[in-house]
Every structure is written in C-alpha cells, then in structure tokens.
Amino acid sequence: GAGVSQSPSNKVTEKGKDVELRCDPISGHTALYWYRQRLGQGLEFLIYFQGNSAPDKSGLPSDRFSAERTGESVSTLTIQRTQQEDSAVYLCASSSGTVTEAFFGQGTRLTVV
Amino acid sequence: EDQVTQSPEALRLQEGESSSLNCSYTVSGLRGLFWYRQDPGKGPEFLFTLYSAGEEKEKERLKATLTKKESFLHITAPKPEDSATYLCAGTTGGFKTIFGAGTRLFVKA
Numbered sequence: 001g002a003g004v005s006q007s008p009s010n011k012v013t014e015k016g017k018d019v020e021l022r023c024d025p026i027s028g029h030t031a032l033y034w035y036r037q038r039l040g041q042g043l044e045f046l047i048y049f050q051g052n053s054a055p056d057k058s059g060l061p062s063d064r065f066s067a068e069r070t071g072e073s074v075s076t077l078t079i080q081r082t083q084q085e086d087s088a089v090y091l092c093a094s095s096s097g098t099v100t101e102a103f104f105g106q107g108t109r110l111t112v113v
Numbered sequence: 114e115d116q117v118t119q120s121p122e123a124l125r126l127q128e129g130e131s132s133s134l135n136c137s138y139t140v141s142g143l144r145g146l147f148w149y150r151q152d153p154g155k156g157p158e159f160l161f162t163l164y165s166a167g168e169e170k171e172k173e174r175l176k177a178t179l180t181k182k183e184s185f186l187h188i189t190a191p192k193p194e195d196s197a198t199y200l201c202a203g204t205t206g207g208f209k210t211i212f213g214a215g216t217r218l219f220v221k222a
Contacts, residue, residue: 004156031208033210035212041214042119042200042212042213042214042215043157043200043202043212044212045209045210045211045212048208048209048210050208056207056208056209058209059209091156091157093156093157098144098204098208099144099145099162099164099204099208100162101147101159101162102147102157102159102210103159104156104157104158105156106154106155106156107155107156
C-alpha cells in the first residue's frame with residue numbers, strides 16, 4: 001500500500017483478555033517502530049525493529065507486552081491480560097533507514113473496560 | 114537517561130503573531146533531531162530532520178534550527194490551519210527515536 005496501515009482502527013476489550021494489533025509498513029522499509037500515546041500525552045517508545053537485527057525492546061512496559069516482525073514485513077504487537085492502564089492509541093511507524101523520516105499509521109485506539 | 118523536553122505545553126497565538134517552540138534534549142550520540150506535526154486523531158506527519166548544530170531548515174511558515182542542546186521551531190505569521198500538536202524527537206546512537214510530549218499550538222483568526 002501507499003502508507004503504513006494499522007488494524008484494527010479501534011478495539012474495545014475486557015480487562016484480562018489478550019489483544020493483537022497489526023501493522024503493515026511501507027514496502028521496502030527496513031525500520032519499524034511501535035509507540036504508545038495516552039490521551040493528551042506524547043509518544044512513548046515501545047519497541048524498534050531494524051532489518052534482521054535483534055529488536056530494541058527496552059520500551060516495553062511489562063512482560064505482558066510482546067511484538068514480532070517477520071523479515072521486513074508485517075509486525076504484530078500483543079498485549080496479554082490487558083489492564084485498564086493499557087488503554088491508549090498504539091502507533092506504528094516505518095522508515096527506509098535508521099535516521100530518516102518515519103511514516104506513521106493512523107493508530108489503533110485500544111480501550112480496556 | 115535520554116530525554117526530550119518540549120516547551121511550552123500549549124501556545125495560543127493570534128493569526129499573524131510569530132513565535133517559537135522549544136525542544137531541549139539530552140540524547141546520547143544524537144544522530145538526528147526530528148520535528149513532526151500531529152493533527153487530532155491522526156498519526157504524526159514529518160516536517161524536518163536536523164543532523165548537526167547550526168543547521169537550519171525551512172518549509173513555508175516554519176523554520177527549524179538546532180544547537181548542541183536544543184532545537185527551535187519558529188512559526189512566522191501563523192494561520193489557523195497551523196493549529197496542531199508539534200512533536201520533537203531525537204534518534205540516539207543506538208538508533209532508538211524518542212519523542213517529547215509535544216506543544217499544542219492554537220492559532221486564532
């Protein structure tokens with residue numbers, strides 16, 4: 001596609017359930033980022049993938065969070081046993097290199113009830 | 114600890130009233146300083162990348178500058194359509210990009 005695509009755009013889940021968020025980056029982009037943005041806040045770094053290198057997971061807030069990326073394609077962010085504090089917009093971005101502009105998706109708005 | 118701090122949190126301007134947004138950073142081995150614009154309900158949109166102190170870039174009414182400790186986004190004669198949140202981000206030596214909390218700009222006609 002022409003841009004970064006995220007699905008679903010909205011997700012409402014019950015506390016304690018697992019959720020999986022998907023990101024389709026721009027074709028050919030080697031770098032992929034996940035960020036969390038709480039209402040009225042800035043972007044909180046979660047995880048960074050670059051090519052076939054080991055991902056930088058230093059921003060994942062707990063072991064309930066995990067992410068995978070197959071090669072230079074789709075990435076999934078999984079949150080297990082969701083809590084109300086996980087409610088936020090989860091943004092995915094991709095870029096063609098390590099210090100180049102990132103292109104963001106529209107985000108997945110997660111609401112945990 | 115790598116950190117990016119933006120000020121002010123919010124800025125209200127009259128149309129045509131020029132001003133500047135500040136981004137101070139402590140980022141180990143800074144590889145690049147980025148400015149993005151974010152409209153409500155959307156993902157951030159790229160504006161500028163600055164790589165070294167003294168560098169400046171311009172686009173329409175916006176001009177970004179970089180020193181060794183901070184970056185400024187100057188807005189000249191803003192229009193209501195410039196209203197948005199402006200985000201600053203730094204890429205570390207380890208290629209992780211961290212964002213500031215943003216400055217919410219409101220421009221009144």
